[in-house]
Amino acid sequence: TAIHFLDEEQLRTSFPRGSLAVAMGKDRAVDGEDKKEKKEKEKKDKKEKDKPGAKEKDRQEKDEKSKVKDKEKRKEKVVEEMKEKGKDRNEEKEKQKKGRKDRDRSASEEPVKKARQRSNSTSSEVRRRKKEKEREREKEKDRDRREKEKAREKAKTRSPSSSSSSKPARKASQSAFTSTLATSDAVGIFCRSANVDQAAEQALRALPAQQQQAVMAEGAISGFNPSAILLSRIKKVEGVGPGSGGYKARPETAAAAARGDPVAKFCMEHAVDVSAENALRAMPVELQCRILNEGPLRASNPSAVLMSRIRKAQSLLAEMRRNGQVPI
16 A cells, blocks of 8 residues: 655645644644643642642651661661670670680699699698608618627727637627627618618617518508608507418518519508418419409408408409300
8 A cells, every 4th residue: 555645735636625724723723722731730730739738748757768868877876886785795795705715724723732732732741751761871880880890899909819719609690690680671671762761770770670571571651651660560560450460471472572462462461361362372363363452451450351352353253154154
C-alpha cells in the first residue's frame, strides 16, 4: 500500500465544501481544551501551595524526617557506646585473668622458694656440722698421737733388765693393744663414713669388740638421722631395744646383712627369730619384697607379726595358683 500526500487544492477538490473546515476546527478545539485544563491544574496547585495548611504540612514532614535522622544518629551513637563498653569490659576481664595468673604463679612459686631456702639452710647446717666433726676428729688424732708418744717414752725409760724379764708379758700386751687399736680404727672409719655425732661414736666405742663388730656387720647407715640409727643398733646388741629380749643375730644372718641381703637386714633390724626368718626365705622373691615393703614390725613380738604377714602372703599365693596366675 502506498501513502499519497494531497495538497490543499487536492483536499478541496476531494472533500466537499465545509467538511474540511469542520475537521480542522474540531482539532483546534481539542487543543484549546487541553491547554485550559493544564492552566486550571496549575492554578489549583498554586492555590494549594498558597494555603497556610500546606506549609505546615511541609514543615511537619521536614520535622519528621529530621527526627528520624536524629533517631538513627542516636541509635548509631548508642551502638558505638555499647561497643566501647564491651571493649572496656573485655580489657578489664583480660586484666583480671592476668592478675589471677600472676597470683597463681606467685602462689606456686612460694613453696618452691621456701623449699629452696630450707634446703640452703639445711645445707649450711650440714656443712657446719661436717666442719665440727672434722675438727673433733683432728683433736682425737692429736690425742692418739700424744698418747702413743707418751707410751714410747715410758717404754724407753724402762730398764733393760725389766724389759728382758717381761718379754712375754710385753708381747701379750702389745697384741691386745694392736687388736683394740685396729677395732678402734675400724670404729672411727665406720663413724666417719656415716657422719655420726660424738655421743653415738663414744657409745659404740664403749661396747666390747664382738658387739662392735656385730653393729658394724649390719651394714652402712643410710638415713636422715644416722646417730639415732646407730644408737638403736647399739641398744639391740645390748638387749635393751623393744622386742629384742637379748637378741643376738646368727653369724650367717650377720654375714648376709654385711653383703647387702635385704632379708637379713630386715630380720636383724627387727630382732626376728630363726623360724620366722626361714619362713620368709621360703617364700618367692616377689612375695618377700611385698612383705618387706609393708613397713617395719612395730610390736612387742615382731616375729609373730612377720609370721602373720607370711600367712597372708601364702593364702594369696594359693588363690593365685588356683586362678592359674602363678605356675605350681
